Amino acid sequence: MTDNKTSDQGILWEVFIQSKPGIPHKHAGSLHAHDAEMALKNARDVYTRRKEGISLWVVPANAITASTEADADSFFDPADDKVYRHPTFYTVPEGVKYL
């Protein structure tokens, strides 16, 4: 994502496609457009020429706040030492089912 300056090329939008009902929208790429309506139409033409999707989201790139790679270790650290969040942490007595 570059900065979102307004130029001759419009602003940058990130495109998310839902390929089938019931599954999440997934990032597909980005494009340039001057407004949301144009972004949606461009997204249809650029990213769904072969029925890749049934629903599209377009989001101005500068509206997305992302975590940074440099801080990733400390940022995601709290998940590291909590093995008890996983079912494999627990012992199940022999013969007991459906746990």
Place this chain on the structure above:
Amino acid sequence: MELAEREKEFQEKIDKGQKIEAKEWMPENYRKQLKRMISQHAHSEIVGMLPEGNWITRAPSLRRKAVLLAKVQDEAGHGLYLYSAAETLGIDRQTMIEQLITGKAKYSSIFNYPTLTWADIGAIGWLVDGAAIVNQTMLARGSYGPYSRAMVRICKEESFHNRQGYEIIYELANGTPAQKKMAQDSLNRWWGPSMQMLGPSDADSKNTAETMKWKIKVESNDTVRQRFIDRTVPQAIAAGLTIPDPDLKFNEETQHWEIGEIDWEEFYQVIKGYGPCNHKRLKARQDAEAEGAWVREAAAAHAEKKRNKNAHQAA
């Protein structure tokens, strides 16, 4: 962290086969090489629409016309994915377009040849897209995430391009004597440039060592070219056409087709701007930029008007 240490860490990531994403640290030259490659690739997709666009209004049937339109539309899409991929490296699209229309940026040498007959549309799909697929399948395994993802997408779409081209050539080659002659003539003109388009031989490629160290490319130009030759020669034979290379022979030992000398002099002449259509291609892009200016202005004005209206209603 020291620069040398960062570079070492970066190289370790690459060696482990990890993909590099836009916001991660990367050596300045990695960024530079990628900007160069991806923008050239994007320009090639855009300029590549021109030789084919030449035949849209004269396609021999409605089916062929619909197919060609869809293919040219795909090329525009490919250009856009690639400009987006390049933008993740911190260069904006306007800058890249300016580099193209001022003649500063390069694009694939092969699009500087004219499409003289309908068979050339077949030859482009078969040979040019065929070579591009082999190259792009390799690039899809490259280390830069956004470029590699764009390649995966593009390769999926290119396989129809390749088949429709071969279908055109095959049909002509098995048609009337005049049609067969047309197909052969087209192969004669496009074979050499198709060999050249995969880039200089490894020994003469100044970028290969660096781009391979960083897995921007995972195979050399000669390796990719050989794979393309091995795939394409049997296709020519199946169509009853002759590859215009008197030195072409099958090596039983290596199981590879071997070709004669590639005309690198021609390749460098075309790159320097002396191909048959360089001037025409550049002019077409300059005109498109100038003639499309009012559309961009109107779109911006419309967006501005809507913003003001919304702000007014909210107030």
